[in-house]
Amino acid sequence: MLTKKQAMLFFMLGTFLFSIIFIGLTYDTVTRGIPKHTHEENMTDAVVRGRTLWDQHNCMGCHTIMGEGAYYAPELTKVYERRGPGYIKAVLMSKTPWAPRGRKMVAYGFSEEEADDLVAFLKWIGEADLNGFPPKPTFKPQSKD
Ligand code: HEC
Incomplete structure (x- = not known):
């Protein structure tokens, strides 16, 4: 004791x-x-400008990134890999709300430069080593019987 x-x-x-x-x-x-x-060495000026736009326009009011934010709209950590730069720019520069799946994205109508900066930011985020986050969904084949 x-x-x-x-x-x-x-x-x-x-x-x-x-x-x-x-x-x-x-x-x-x-x-x-x-x-x-x-990969801090890849954080270019465009990435920083994209991050500033991200904050100024409250993207996290609807989206999550690295799991943080709101759950109204798709997770964007891997959006660059999932959709590619052309699709993302179309969403960001659209003059009418982008909503092929029903819920409406804000029609920001960003300029080409602003869209490029946001794409650079989303690309940089997508390349961060997040220890496997977000996990890839596993689609099990349906049984035939
Ligand atoms: C009012 C809520 C809202 C805000 C704020 C918002 N979004 Fe969205 N966003 C959406 C919704 C809902 C979708 C899905 C539209 C669909 O595919 O039908 C979407 C889709 C997207 C997509 C395509 C995602 C995919 O997987 O298809 C990108 C990229 C995107 N938004 C980026 C942004 C950025 C960058 C900002 C801030 C500048 C932002 N969003 C702010 C609601 C929002």
């Missing part, structure tokens, strides 16, 4: 040790992990 003093020492040393480990791992994530997984 530990005495009160020993229990206190055990608590203090344990807290200190794990705080040091926690700070070390946080430092590693911020200085090495995030730049490596997001």
Whole structure:
């Protein structure tokens, strides 16, 4: 059985040790992990401008990216891979609400330059290493009987 003093020492040393480990791992994530997984070197001016447009127009009010945002409209993390730049630009530059599947996307009517910047941002996001997120849907073949 530990005495009160020993229990206190055990608590203090344990807290200190794990705080040091926690700070070390946080430092590693911020200085090495995030730049490596997001390919920070590919973050061009166009990507930054696209991100600014993304924030200014509240795209997350309807969409999710990396799982964050609202669930009204499609997840956009892998939209570049799924749809390609031509389709995305058509959606963003459309003067009428894009809605082939029923729900309406805002008709922003972006200029070609703005659409290119948003495409650059979505391409960059799509190339980030997200540890397998979002998972690819598995479509099981229907049984014949
Ligand atoms: C009012 C809600 C709303 C907002 C805000 C919104 N969208 Fe959308 N968006 C939608 C809906 C709904 C769709 C799906 C339309 C369809 O396919 O029928 C869509 C589709 C898209 C698509 C095509 C996705 C796919 O898989 O086909 C892209 C790309 C897109 N939006 C980008 C954006 C960007 C970038 C912004 C911000 C500048 C934005 N959206 C803001 C509702 C919204």
